[in-house]
Amino acid sequence: MSAQIYKVGDSVSDFSGSLCPEGNQTISLYDYNGTENGGNYHVVWLIFFNLTSRSCQLEAAYTQSIMAQFADAGLATIGVGNGWRETVECTDWKKLFGVTYPIIDDSQSDIRDIFTRGTVPHHVLINHEMEVIYTARGYIMPPFGNDFLAVLNSALSELTTLSLDEIIVPDRPGIQKCYPNPFNPAVTVNFALQDEEFTQISVYNILGEKVDDLTAATFMPGFHDLRWNATEFPTGVYFIQLVTPTYQQTRKIMYLK
DSSP states (O other): OOSOOOOTTOBOOOOEEEEETTSSOEEEGGGGOHHHHTSOOOEEEEEEEETTOHHHHHHHHHHHHHHHHHGGGTEEEEEEEEOOSSTHHHHHHHHHHTOOSOEEEHHHHOGGGGTOSSOSOEEEEEOTTSBEEEEEESOOSTTSOHHHHHHHHHHHHHHHTOOTTTSOOOSSOEEEEEESSSBSSEEEEEEEESSOEEEEEEEEETTSOEEEEEEEEEEOSEEEEEEEEOTTSOSEEEEEEEEOSSOEEEEEEEEOO
16 A cells, blocks of 8 residues: 555545455445446545444444435445454444445555544545545544535535536446345445336345345436345345346346355
């Protein structure tokens, strides 16, 4: 990692880290870069935390609520944590605080060092152009966090006002990717539409039985993300099926523990 510490206004280079607790799966910042992935723009929120920090523990559940509130508006939330003594502690963290967003194990990556050398929690917002628009340590829970929320809302509003020239119509419709895959316990389904269409996305088990419905709604042209949490389902092979009036596709995924 570079010795540089990113500040507001800096463009962020791509980086990646191993997902916790999977270990053998990685996630990259530029997975959410619209100019790299065909126009699937996001605002990225990096949450730097430490397992043993009481401050991080206190706001963990609140970060989940913010993620859930703004995920459909284009917010991609990534936890960047360290302090794990064993992988089970990462799983326990997710269960204890109800966290469903992906967490990078930063014990080897040192991603934190390119954003802060200070204490945690530390929060970073990166806009759809991969530019730092907010970076600060400390709580974002009420009564704190007003500046954070103001910057976040402004960045998300820019996503909805991107010109048609900036929004790339997909070359091909359907499921673009399911990541991570294999997954545990949640997988993100990225799909694309070339026209405004009613879209159904369902999950089937290996016997061909429908076990869950992810959506049945009309979507605009472009790229979209849905997340399936399989916590209540047994491990094994599943199939994600996308159906529109003009197109149908099935993609295999694997749930491992």
